[in-house]
Amino acid sequence: MLETLIYGLLVGVAIFSAIQSLRADSLLRSAIWLAGVSVLLSIVIYLLGAHQVAVIELSVGAGLVTVLFVFAISVAGDEGIGERSLVPKPLAWALVIFSGLLLMYFILPIKASFSTISKTSLTAVFWEDRSLDLLVQIVLIYSGVLGLVGILAEAKAPLQHSMVDEVAAGRERALQEMEVKAASEVDPTI
Amino acid sequence: MNISPINICLLGVIGLVAVGFYGLLTTRNLIKVVIMLQILVKAAVLGLITAGIISGQLYITQSMAITVIVADTIVAVIGMAFAIQIRRQVGTLDTNELSSLRG
Numbered sequence: 356m357l358e359t360l361i362y363g364l365l366v367g368v369a370i371f372s373a374i375q376s377l378r379a380d381s382l383l384r385s386a387i388w389l390a391g392v393s394v395l396l397s398i399v400i401y402l403l404g405a406h407q408v409a410v411i412e413l414s415v416g417a418g419l420v421t422v423l424f425v426f427a428i429s430v431a432g433d434e435g436i437g438e439r440s441l442v443p444k445p446l447a448w449a450l451v452i453f454s455g456l457l458l459m460y461f462i463l464p465i466k467a468s469f470s471t472i473s474k475t476s477l478t479a480v481f482w483e484d485r486s487l488d489l490l491v492q493i494v495l496i497y498s499g500v501l502g503l504v505g506i507l508a509e510a511k512a513p514l515q516h517s518m519v520d521e522v523a524a525g526r527e528r529a530l531q532e533m534e535v536k537a538a539s540e541v542d543p544t545i
Numbered sequence: 546m547n548i549s550p551i552n553i554c555l556l557g558v559i560g561l562v563a564v565g566f567y568g569l570l571t572t573r574n575l576i577k578v579v580i581m582l583q584i585l586v587k588a589a590v591l592g593l594i595t596a597g598i599i600s601g602q603l604y605i606t607q608s609m610a611i612t613v614i615v616a617d618t619i620v621a622v623i624g625m626a627f628a629i630q631i632r633r634q635v636g637t638l639d640t641n642e643l644s645s646l647r648g
Binding site: 359362363366385389399402408426430441455458480484507 | 548549550552553554555556557558559560561562563564565566567568570571572573574576577579580581583584587590591594595597598603604605606607608609610611612614615616618619621622623625626627628629630632637638639640641
């Protein structure tokens with residue numbers, strides 16, 4: 356009974372945090388409420404027995420992603436956007452209620468409780484049985500980093516003249532700077 | 546209905562999906578859209594772990610959940626990079642202002 360109460364409390368507060376994240380006026384507050392959801396869910400996942408996922412969720416979901424959100428908000432600005440919603444609110448409510456009822460129809464009530472977990476270890480499953488997942492993760496991380504670098508790269512100003520002229524002008528400027536530097540070393544009064 | 550921790554977790558999945566879905570439908574701020582996507586994916590991770598416990602194959606669903614977390618983080622990073630660039634180019638994060646094809 357106490358176990359059920361603890362689960363109920365954790366899940367309830369997680370849903371409350373999610374609602375606060377939706378309602379928050381400031382983006383920063385919204386990101387911090389999201390970190391709260393992540394922390395509470397990682398506790399629930401830990402209690403359920405999936406320790407590795409709980410640790411990854413806590414470090415990535417509550418740590419890395421929150422830092423990234425704070426960075427993005429500080430760069431892009433905490434712009435308050437009015438209340439007018441993307442779709443009419445009654446339609447949104449209807450769609451949410453419909454999808455919630457559909458989910459309930461498919462997954463509730465579950466009679467099964469904690470079943471015995473097979474004896475294999477996560478390491479064996481992760482590195483041997485589901486090695487394709489690992490490959491996908493490597494490709495995802497690689498493409499994510501490349502995409503991030505590509506998207507965040509500063510666009511260079513268009514060239515004013517032809518490439519040859521630009522390179523020649525650059526060399527000329529560098530030469531002049533070197534001459535000025537050499538002259539100042541010979542005669543410090545310059 | 547017998548209230549067990551499993552049922553509570555499933556109710557939590559439904560609640561988080563509802564909040565995330567409603568947020569996606571109503572929010573116009575690009576960064577907040579990414580936050581709502583994060584809530585939806587957290588619901589999916591909790592659902593995966595619960596399903597693993599019900600079926601007795603927790604390790605397979607744990608492996609899937611790790612993949613989901615990695616993919617979700619990449620989506621968040623790319624989404625935020627897009628938001629920063631759109632803010633620099635267009636000057637707003639409002640999704641209604643972004644369409645240049647309107648008459």
